[in-house]
Amino acid sequence: MTADNPYIPYFATIEDNWYETGGDRCIKTFKVVFDDPAVRDSWSHKPGQCAMIGVLGEGESMISISCSPTEGKFLRFSVMKMGKVTQALHKLETGDKITVRGPYGNSFPVDDWQGKKILTIGGGIGQAPLRPIVEYVKANREKYAGLTMIYGARSSGDLCFKGEFDEMSKCDDLSCHLTIDIEEEDWSHNVGFVPQMLLDLNPAPENTVAVTCGPPIMIRFVLENLKKLGFSDEQIYTTLENRMKCGIGKCGRCNAGGMYVCKDGPVFSYAVLKDIPEAFA
């Protein structure tokens, strides 16, 4: 990401890291800081943008920046252990270095949403791109008419960012609704699928923007249910996740119809998305 070569990454040091979830496909969050102070100062990203993070010798992966710029001069990435690169990332600890290039893609139009109620509906690792919206709204509460967050996962152990939700319930204009698929002992929140929880909460579409990220099957039913609740296509946003390599619209692989998800996306309003062939492939 030097001025004349967008493929050259910056180096960043892991300042802190922790596991969000366990199991084979565990999710680890890395808090990183750029080594170069000039990059630290000049870097700016918006909620919804991503970065190519990697390990030299292993490769790079596109990962959502899971923090809001309002949180400070660091970046957070929550990475699910999948294949080559994400496994290599999982081996890293505080003090180790990763490569970062970006920020890439468009973003959630949070500025256009000022004055509105924000409804986020997330599932599993899908909360990673939504978290920056939540944090952004929390940091600019006077500018928004409130935030409702619905977040679900298979089990309580599969929910990310758990410690962060408690304070939300203390504020009138913020509400957080957690759900898990299957009943568990000591679970005081909802049990059931995310799309059903959305219907049960029955949020009014007036002056509201709904944003949803999660597994494709969840998104499909959430979209259906948002329509049932009376949300218009323009009020609904989601992100696409296609296989990526370059992140800058060159390597060709991330297209959904005529859209390059790495540049034209990953954020799309449903009004745009519904006309993109392959979007739900």
Next chain:
Amino acid sequence: MSAMLLNKEKWPEFVKKLTGKNLWAPKLDGEAMRFAPVAEGEEVSLDYGNTRVPPKGATFPQTETMYRFLVGNMEIEEPKMDEELVLLGVRPCDARAMKIIEKLFRWDYDDPYYLKRRELVTLVGLACTEPGLNCFCSSVGGAPDSSEGLDLLIYDLGDRFLLEAVTVKGETLIAETKELLTDSDASAVKAKDKLMADAGAKIRRTVDHDGIPEGLPGLWEDPLWKSVSASCIGCGTCTYLCPTCHCFDIQDEVEGFEGRRCRMWDSCMFEEYTLHTSGHNTRPTRRERTRNRINHKYNYFVDKFDVIACVGCGRCINLCPVNIDIVEILRRVKEAL
């Protein structure tokens, strides 16, 4: 821009002058014609149809080192790119293709590798007098004598060549070989015009793409995609050897402590191209992949860059092992509109 004549007797000398400049020309490599370096004193014959492998590798190598590093060492070394290159005998369609994909490599982010190589290369074209069986350049904005993307264009007039400079680089080549050249004259221009009119008339295949870019989205679920892709074996030949195909993969290679990150040609006709680690594939069968190939060239690229990303070189038709034919696919598309 100047136009000059080169007597064919002087051709070896002309080539010799260019070999001082890292010259590449079509050569037989096994059974395939491809561009390869020409040694000093080596003969270059322009007596060929088109190379099997397009010259796109001059600006977009099949494998290219993006940067080098030592494992565990946080330093990155970019490769030096400063060697100039002259390609002699580039067909107009292939030069057009380079110009077309340059639009993508300039889109928003400048791709430093492509653009640097483009700057370092001089393209000396050869107008086609005997179009191939499956050429259809004139249907998609090209012509046997299109100069788009070229620096210099050569016409074979029988006993002599006519050289037309297209860019400053071409002008420079003419200046550097001046003592071998004579001024063009009216008879040469007349001969050229006749030659090119004849060449154009020899193109047998045509594509009527009127309405196709706008019409393709409406044919998304059309049964034609299944039938035109039924025999495809997913070998990727049609895309590897296509001069406008520009998709690439990025991989790290490590030997001992020495590592490099490189990019290499990839193909949307491969199953792995869109396969997620989870097993989910957004284009699970050849139907979706073929549909994407045609849409990319005749719809998406047109939408973004206002030009069809197919120059009608015919390679994908000539070389597909199961005879899948893009002209035929486009005819089916047109019919279904």
